[in-house]
Amino acid sequence: MVFSGITIFQLCTGVCVSASLLLSSCEEKQDALDRIQKAHQIAIENCKDDSDPQACKDRAIERTAQAIAEFQLSWARTEAEDHRSKQEFKRSLIEKIMEITDPVIREILLKIVQEEIGPQEMSLSMLGQATISDLAATTDSAYLLGSVEAMESAGLVHGDGRDGDLIIDPANPGTPIRLINKVMNISTDVQFELFGTIETGIMSGQVIVQVGEGQTGMRQIRVISGTLTLDSAYSGMEDSPINMTVKKGGRSSMVVAADGHTTLRLDLDASTHPLSFGYDQSPFLEIPMIETSADTFQINVADAPFDYIHVWDPWPVSDFNKDGLYNPSDIGDFSVALAEQDIRTDLNMDGLYTSEDLDLFLGYHAEDLARWQFQSSRFIND
Numbered sequence: 001m002v003f004s005g006i007t008i009f010q011l012c013t014g015v016c017v018s019a020s021l022l023l024s025s026c027e028e029k030q031d032a033l034d035r036i037q038k039a040h041q042i043a044i045e046n047c048k049d050d051s052d053p054q055a056c057k058d059r060a061i062e063r064t065a066q067a068i069a070e071f072q073l074s075w076a077r078t079e080a081e082d083h084r085s086k087q088e089f090k091r092s093l094i095e096k097i098m099e100i101t102d103p104v105i106r107e108i109l110l111k112i113v114q115e116e117i118g119p120q121e122m123s124l125s126m127l128g129q130a131t132i133s134d135l136a137a138t139t140d141s142a143y144l145l146g147s148v149e150a151m152e153s154a155g156l157v158h159g160d161g162r163d164g165d166l167i168i169d170p171a172n173p174g175t176p177i178r179l180i181n182k183v184m185n186i187s188t189d190v191q192f193e194l195f196g197t198i199e200t201g202i203m204s205g206q207v208i209v210q211v212g213e214g215q216t217g218m219r220q221i222r223v224i225s226g227t228l229t230l231d232s233a234y235s236g237m238e239d240s241p242i243n244m245t246v247k248k249g250g251r252s253s254m255v256v257a258a259d260g261h262t263t264l265r266l267d268l269d270a271s272t273h274p275l276s277f278g279y280d281q282s283p284f285l286e287i288p289m290i291e292t293s294a295d296t297f298q299i300n301v302a303d304a305p306f307d308y309i310h311v312w313d314p315w316p317v318s319d320f321n322k323d324g325l326y327n328p329s330d331i332g333d334f335s336v337a338l339a340e341q342d343i344r345t346d347l348n349m350d351g352l353y354t355s356e357d358l359d360l361f362l363g364y365h366a367e368d369l370a371r372w373q374f375q376s377s378r379f380i381n382d
């Protein structure tokens, strides 16, 4: 099945909202359409492992086209009304989306519209603590007699158990430092404003880390594995908590400065939620903390812009070779895949593999490259 004329790529022209509102709403509409496209890219990515990738792709295109059509219709109906504020417009838009009969499309669009609130309109507070302590003694035979993988996920072993256990201290290269597995318990109240309503939740979990034996003060801590749960009553998630797992071999890290200022970066997999189709499955959280005493960290972010707790929402297709880097290799690999008619490369969903798809890719890639460079070079915990 081939769809043509999907309007997701059309830029807004003219005024997008009822005349009583002058607006950036045009951009917001485009942002929502971009989110639908991101969800589509994830769906197509998952299709490459399907037994019938082409049929899977066709189904994804059909669902995306339906989501776009329903969104455009809901937007147009809302536009036809008179609204005094952007908040009122959004509430009305959500009411229209709630009337959509297909539950999957409805939930996707609800999530997309709610996430579409940008950093400028959303502030966030966090108040909590992270404490590093020794791992509890494990007597559970499921782990002790389990596979290396099971033991690893319980934080009992790591790597190959040899070279990875030691690092060299630059200040004292003759004496290697032994790395010890420990557990970091994180618990923080989270509060954010959405549609003028204060939403609250608790983000908590355990992260397995490796620390240098006897080290305090300025140091780096390896982040090995772990799980965080955002237990939020946020209505768009149907009261279902979001579970986030630290990616093995991802970009997670923890750096403690001499003054105790600490950056915890977590490269997470959040794909297990039933509505994960509708949101970023790979959030990258940066949580600022301060070490107040050895291995005890305070998380105290008061009314900061949402971007402070940074969730990067890249185009799934941009890092085409999935190595966590955004560089010319992705463009080269995308070009090769496009020539081979790889289903992931038909970005405008017209069933053809042409320079139009390459142009779209170059745009997505450039956007994420800029964001990636910004993120890599920034971060001060103050």
Ligand SMILES: [Ca+2]
Binding pocket: 318, 319, 320, 321, 322, 323, 324, 325, 326, 327, 329, 330
């Ligand atoms: Ca890459």
Ligand SMILES: [Ca+2]
Binding pocket: 345, 346, 347, 348, 349, 350, 351, 352, 353, 354, 356, 357
């Ligand atoms: Ca195409």
